Amino acid sequence: MDQIITTPPPFFDPAELREELSSYWKESADNPAQMRPRVVRRLKELKATAQAEAEALLMRTGDGRTCAAALALFQDELIKLIYDFSTKHLYRARNPTAAEHMALVATGGYGRGLMAPKSxxxxxxxLPYKQTAWGExxxxxxxYFLWDLGYKVGHATRTVDQTLKAAQSDMTIRTxxxxxxxxxxxxxxxxxxxxRFINGVVGGTKREFIAAKLAEREERLKRAGQSRYRVEPNIKEGKGGLRDLNVLHWLAVYLNPARNGQKAENAIFTHSEVATFNHCEGFLxxxxCHLHFLTGKAEERLSFDVQPDMAQRLRYHERRGLLAVERFMKHYFLIAKDVGDLTRTVCSSLELRQLKSVPTLSDFVGALPWSPQAKIAATTDFRLDNKRLNVKxxxxxxxDPLNLIRFFIEAERENLLxxxxxLRLIRASLKLIDDDFRRNREANRLFLDLLTSREAPETSLRYMNESGVLGRFIPEFGRCVAMMQFNMYHHFTVDEHTLQAIGILSRIEKGEFGKELPLSTEIINDIQNRNALxxxxxxxDVAKAVEGDHSIVGAELARSVALRLGLSAAEAETAAWLVKYHLFMSQTAQSRDISDPQTIRNFADFVQSPERLKLLLLLTVADIRAVGPGVWNGWKGQLLRQLYYDTEPLLAGGHTRVPRQARIAAAKARLREVLRDWPAADVDRFIERHEPDYWVRTDLERQILHASLIRRYETEAAPLVYDVRCCDIVRPIPELTFVTGDHPRLLLQSAGACAASGASIASAQIGTxxxxxxxxxxxxxRKFVDDHEEISQCQKIGRxxxxxxxxxxxxxxxxxxxxRLKPKVDAFTVPPDIVIDNTASQETTVIEVHALDRPGLLYDLARCFDDLSLDIASAHIATFGEKAVDVFYVTGPGKQKVTDEATKSRIRGQILDLLEE
Known part of the structure; x- marks a missing residue:
């Protein structure tokens, strides 16, 4: 390939350095052992100067590609210097034979003339022939010089024949x-x-190479994560990163290996795509380069703790309600999207070029009147090309601009690539989507049909989003494309999260989550406002791209878009209500005592109708599951089901599909059946131990665990018995369940023991x-990838x-x-907030604490309540990324609510003091 820069780097004078190193040799002729350390020290100084000047060049120009090219050229000159010093002074061949010659060749990214600071x-x-003693x-x-300088060197020593043989058998070497x-x-x-490499290895193997590179890319993305919109992306190996551009580059070189001074990408890209390729590569x-300099190592992951510093180095500023770091990351994801567009288009084109041009039987069948090919040709402005939907x-x-929507509908209907x-033509036609197009009744009908399709709306919408059509047609959505929120809770950009949520809702409707989401699967076919949902x-979440409360602002946007799409006024109002309160059900389930009748009454008064309850549950489930891996778990599902089942009778006038008493009786009967080998008296005693709400909020598996633990506690006469496991149906989450005698300081002691063990409590269910x-x-x-390590850690905590x-x-x-002095993620700020509420429960005062999560937080709060002589009746512990939301139901002296304003002020002050330590 073409070299990036052809002049020596400005970091040092090669001729001057050669003279200097030669002088070291002359001065140490009598004591060579002193010479080598002196050379290494000088070269280390040279390397440090080059790194500093490269960073200064990067900060001055803002051009990482120039920085990477300069570093590669410095590396060239350094290797030449070391080689010449070695051949001239250390191992000089006076009369070199034909075998005592070699070529030093850069390969991989370094060979391309680009080198990151820590690459x-x-x-x-x-070698021309076999290895000689001189060559070795x-x-x-x-x-050894390079290793002494701290470089990690990937190297091989081969003859030409060995190199070609290795390239033929190993695709990595060939690449x-x-x-x-x-x-x-x-x-x-x-x-x-x-x-010989081009003629004997590359020639005639283009199809093999393309297939191998595309398969290799798929395997890499499985390891790195399929979505390019993960909020802590790997800029090298992740989807939409530099490796994807490398794949395109390698394919281009393989198809156009001539070294004629032209970029190989010109062979497979259009002019505008070459410009996009260069722009994306430059940004990445x-x-x-900034990331390597910032972290001081070959770090390729944009983790939360480096993102703010990266934004500052790249000169992003806060604007229009977006933090500087959010603007930087949005730019990153837009670049990743462009890389994805290039990758998809080029790989599809190359794939098509590998298909046989000779007609096959299926091609003749495709021409029959009843075939999809004939149907599409007869009824639309599209046609099939090699089983892919194209335009006529x-x-x-x-x-007809409406074809910009019809195209995606047709692809979904016939399940076509x-x-x-x-796709290139669609991107070039986006300006056709103007205000008149958006107001067009037929365009809105078509889009609503696609959004509410019973086939695969997520796939169609994702293609629309990637091509730019979705954001142009729904500008409210377009503002949140590639937008990230700087927090640890959301794993994806706003638009990716939304599309995944729609996909999850569609899969619920198809019955794909029958085991994991039994209630959602049951009720989704009963809803009356499917379009509104x-x-x-x-x-x-679209209003996260504008200032203000995203739920309130989003409700108004949802109402407007719903009416434009053709929903009735009532349906639009329902959609707006769902958006405004889309967080309310999850907040109630996870942060309130849903066994308290007052909680259920308050929630029922708010929701008002069975239909709204169903819609809110479905939206809540889809929303939480789409946040990211590990966010949804069976515990949250059980809490939502209990809240739904306890609220439904109040909204249905006492008429419910499964009355509460019937559910309790059924739960007890199932447990008796499973424990049929136990003495009946033991089972009866266990059942009598629990309040009615236990049977609706606790699943059968956990009931069995509890029964076994209590049995052990009684028979072993131990002060405490516990069980550890990683067995959630969705994602293994380390959990520890224990039984002991209850007392006021138990939460303080258990939380303190966890904190001393370095454990971070994500959720807690405290029961008596x-x-x-x-x-x-x-x-x-989770701390470990392996479940066995998690269980071992939990065992230590239990002890x-x-x-x-x-x-x-x-x-x-x-x-x-x-x-406690070491926050888990000091890149984040969560302003502490304390709410003291006497209306949420009839018997207790509810204290809700919002704070930055950290080891020991629950212990600190429990200690604070102990110092204040507050008795904790129940606690509901939840974390949302870096944010902890801990809710405590407490009573003061005499088991009374805390109503005195001075006392409440003292409670608030002491909690704030400990949070601000």
Whole structure:
């Protein structure tokens, strides 16, 4: 490939350095052992200066590609310097034979002439014949110098024949050689290798290479994550990152290997696509170079803790309600989207070029009158090209702009891939979607049909989004395209989260989640406002792109869009209500005591109708599940089901499909059946221990666990028994359940033991039986990939809680304090907020605390309540990324509510003090 820069880098004078190193040799002729450390020290100084000047160049120009090219050229000159020093002074061949020559060849990304500040150095030592003692010494000398300088070197020493043989059998080596570039040594040797490589390896294997690279890309994305909109992206290996551009580059070189000074990408891209490729590559290289300099290592992941600093280095500023870091990340995701567009278009084009042009039987069948091909040709402005949907004429969208929506509907209806030429034409036609188009009644009807399709609306909408049609047609949605929120809770950009939520709702409707989501699967076919639900889900987060409360502002946007799409006034009002209150059900289920009748009455008064209850549940489930991996779990599902079942009778006038008493009786009967081998008296005693709400909020598996733990507690006469597991139906979450005698300081002790163990509590379910046994479950943030390691960690925590609760060991306060001083993610700020509410419960005062999550937070709060002489009746612990929302139902002296204003002020003040420590 073409070299990026052909002049030496400005970091040092090669001739001057050669003289300096030669002087070291002369001065150390009598003591060579002193010479090498001196050379290494000088080269380390040179490397440090080059790195500093490269960073200064990056900060001055803002051009990462120039920085990477300059670093690659510095590396070239450094390797030449080391090689010449080795051959001239260390292992000089006075009369070199034909075998005592070599070519130093850069391969991979370094061969292309681009090198990130902390990149590996990929080298090929190319030999004419077999290895000689001289050649072995030179290779070792070069490598040892580079290693001493701190470089990680990927290297190989091969003859031309060995190189070609390796390239034929190993696709990775073949790919690396596509960017092979002579650094130093025998040019004739390198040219021989290159010519034989192109003619003997590349020639005639284009189809094989393309298939291998596309398969390799799919495998890589499985490891890195399929979505390019993950909010902590890997800029090198992730979808839409530099590796995707590398794949396109390699395909271009393979199809056009001639070194004629032209970029190989010109062979497969249009002029505008070449410009897009260069723009994307420039941006990603700029981000990568900054990231390496910022972290001081070969870091490729844009993690939350570096994103704000990256935004600052790249000179982004807060604007229009978006933080500087959010504007930077939105730019990143727009670039990733452009990379995705290029990848999809080019890979599809290349794939099509590999198809046989000879007609097959299926081609003849496709021409029959009843075939999809004939049907599409007869009824639309589209046609099939190699089983992909294409347009009949290049002016198909200009003549009828509605085809910009019909195209996606047709692709979904017939389950067809889209032709790259058609997608290129769609992107070039986006200006046809203007205000008149958006007001067109037929356009809105078509879009609503697609949004509410019973086939695959997520796929169609994603294609519309990637091509730009969705954001143009629904500008309210367009503002949140590629937008991220700077928090740890949401794993995807706003638009990606929304599309995934629509896909989840569609899959619920198809019955694909019958086991995981039994209630949602049951009620979705009973709803009367299906269109309103899908519109609400599309619009529920769009207002995050504008200033103000996104739920309130989003409700108005949803109402407007719903009416434009053709929904009735009542349906539009329902969609707006769902958007305005789309967080309310999850907040109630996770942060309130839903066994308290007052909580249920308040929730029922708010929802007002059975239809709204169903719609809100479905929207809530789809929304939470689409937040990201591990956010949804069976516990949350059980809480939502309990809230639904307890609210439904109040809204249905006492008439419900499954009355509460019937559900309780059925739960007890199921448990008796499972425990039929137990003595009936033991089962009866366990059942009598629990309040009625236990049977509707606790699933059968957990009931069995609780029964076994209580049985162990009684028979073993232990101070505490516990169980640990990673067994959630959706994603294994480490959890610890324990049974012990209840007492006021139990939460303080257990939370302190967890904090001292370095565990971060994600959720907690604190319960007490009628006869005074504490039955508590703690869910922890995962620390390990392997479940066995998680369980081992939980076992240690269980032993620590046992020791502290039993009094066998005092709580290590110093260790808890040291952990408390280390916030989990100091890149975030969560302003502390304390709400003290006496209306949410008839018997207790509800204290709700919002704060930055950190180890020891629950312990601190429990200690604070203990100091204030507050008795915790129940606690509801939840984390949303970096934000903790902990809700406590408490009573003061005499088991009374806290109503005195002075006391409430003192409680608020002490909690704020500990949060601000």
């Amino acid at each position: 590996d150095v990929d080298l090929l030592f190319l 010494s030179i290779v070792e000398s070069v490598l 690396a050689l596509l960017d092979a570039r002579l650094i130093h040594g025998e040019d004739a040797l390198f040219q021989e290798m290159w010519t 290289w700029t981000v990568r 004429q290049p002016d198909v969208f200009r003549k 889209m032709h790259p030429e058609a 899908y519109v609400a889900l599309l619009m529920h 039986t009628r006869d005074g046994l504490a039955l508590d479950t703690l869910l922890f943030q 620590s809680i046992t020791d502290v609760v039993s009094g066998a060991r005092a709580l290590d306060e110093a260790k808890v304090r040291s952990l």
